[in-house]
Amino acid sequence: MNPKRLEAMKRIRQEYDDLRDNPISNIGLCIGLVDEDDIFVWKCTMFGPRDTPYSGGLFYLTVKFTQDYPQVAPEVCFTTPIYHVNINPVDGEQSLGHVCISTLNWWKPEYTIKEVLNNIYALFYMGNPDSPYGIDRADELKNHKDLYDEKVRYFVKKYASTNRTNKDDYSGKWDFTYNP
DSSP, X not given: OOHHXXXXXXXXXXXXXXXXXXXXXXXXXXXXXXXXXXXXXXXXXXXXXXXXTTTTBEEEEEEEOOTTTTTSOOEEEESSOOOOTTBOOSSSSSOTTBBOOHHHHTOOTTOOXXXXXXXXXXXXXXXXXXXXXXXXXXXXXXXXXXXXXXXXXXXXXXXXXXXXXXXXXXXXXXXXXXXX
């Protein structure tokens, strides 16, 4: 087997075991493997924090590592549609649901997936309109925060409510048509 791949598998397994054995204390987070024989693809769930407009939401994410990990950042994407200034809402150059955070954009091999997940969780509290996916959502967050938060709550109820069935079954376009 390729030595880089073995090194990546070892590091990913260590991080997976660490998260399983020492969960992040303040985050409602679960991790698992999509396929028990493939350590390179994780499925995570994250609960929206109570004191945010994402409250009541259950969000699914996929984490994909390459055999070049930790030299190359993992790709982390929400699979549950989420209205957020720093998460890609459309298919295009970046993957649908792609997360834009500094730990992924300016990756260093010493970073861990635990740090990445902590930073993603922090996005529920504070979006960064200076590094947005979409000018209109950035403007909304900066200048019309009440409307932005109202839309977040609307789409949490539509896509991420814990009462929904098929919570992670979103294979098509994310529809953010706002009809209160």
